[in-house]
Every structure is written in C-alpha cells, then in structure tokens.
Amino acid sequence: MAAEPFAVVDAVLAHLCHKGLHGDVAEWCEMRHDCVYVVTCPECGASFTLLEEEYDVLIERSRQVGWTCGLRPISA
C-alpha cells in the first residue's frame, strides 16, 4: 500500500477533534519563501508542523466537518 501522504493531517484532526478543539496556527516562513504552518493544541500545547499543501488539506477537512474542530474558519 502507498504511504498516506497526509498522515500529519489525520494526526492533527485526531488530536483536536477528540475533544472538539480548534488549534492555534502560526506561520513560519524562511528566506526563500518556504513556509510551514505550526498548529498548536490549545489544551496541552502539542504542536504539529505542516507543509503548505498539508495545511490546505487540513483546512478542507475542517470545512467538511463544519468547522466543529481542527481549524477555525478563515474569513474569505
């Protein structure tokens, strides 16, 4: 079987949605515009580092569950 490409997304959702939490997000960009997103659990402080494409998937998954957990909706 192929490796799950977005395993970190599942890990973040499993962690946050277990308790219906929304993670705090920080964006970290390096000099060459390589950005990663750090999602931190507001309850225990666990943090997960996501690549931009993984972050996009996390947003989509959060939207699919009606923003009940995962990430907060971003005003469009």
Ligand SMILES: [Zn+2]
């Ligand atoms: Zn936690």
